[in-house]
Amino acid sequence: MQYIKYTISNTVAHWVRAIFIPKTVIKTINKLCAKFLFFGDTNDKHLHLISWDNTCKPRCFGGLGIQSIMAMQFAFNCCIIERFYNTRSPLIDFLLSRYYSPWKDKGSQYSKFWKNICKTAIIVRNKFKFNPKSKSKASIIWDHWCLGDSILNKFPDFQLINYCKDNDKLEDWIQNDYWCIPEYINGDIREHISSIPLDNIQNNFVVWDGKKMAYFREDYLEFFSNLEEVDWHCLIWHKNHSPRYSIYT
Structure with missing residues (x-):
């Protein structure tokens, strides 16, 4: 989770500021990140039960707070x-x-x-x-x-x-x-x-x-402006939360 958020996402953020990333490239990056997060192996072909779009929502909207490439663009x-x-x-x-x-x-x-x-x-x-x-x-x-x-x-x-x-x-x-x-x-x-x-x-x-x-x-959150805030996010992502249990929940 930390590797995706602070290495992969930051690298892509530099690309977003320099070039237009085609949708096919975005789809491939998302696919690899999803496999790595859920299974720890980018070659794994198992299906995961949570869509990557939902995973990349901000925490207040029920996601894990991983930066969405589309939202960054x-x-x-x-x-x-x-x-x-x-x-x-x-x-x-x-x-x-x-x-x-x-x-x-x-x-x-x-x-x-x-x-x-x-x-x-x-x-x-x-x-x-x-x-x-x-x-x-x-x-x-x-x-x-x-x-x-x-x-x-x-x-x-x-x-x-x-x-x-x-x-x-x-x-x-x-x-x-x-x-x-x-x-x-x-x-x-x-x-x-x-x-x-x-x-x-x-x-x-x-x-x-x-x-x-x-x-x-603010610009980033505007991308999700059509979503409703979930009322339970503060119970999971509170000040003293444990990442292991919050992410699993």
């Missing part, structure tokens, strides 16, 4: 989305110039790495909140900076996409901490946008669930 994608707007680096500048937004319609030419991030972005959309302000790299068309919605969804009748380019950023419409909306934009839309307060206090352009910064653990 999910959490890393959340970190990339946050860095996409709040930090500048060669990687982020490349992604920004090539893809514009993780909420932009996926194209067939997109890499598997970016498609995976877009898939995560759709799931956690409501967790990310935009703070319109100067120098914001948020996409005018695709990002939901318009009071929790994208401007295309807010005004579906107005063909904004005919007037704006994919690479137009929110910073183009904000100057000296004031809205500076182009004249070609419909009057009702301009009035609505002008009513959106500009946040010149918050340092980050995008925040996670109303917080200044999201920790990796």
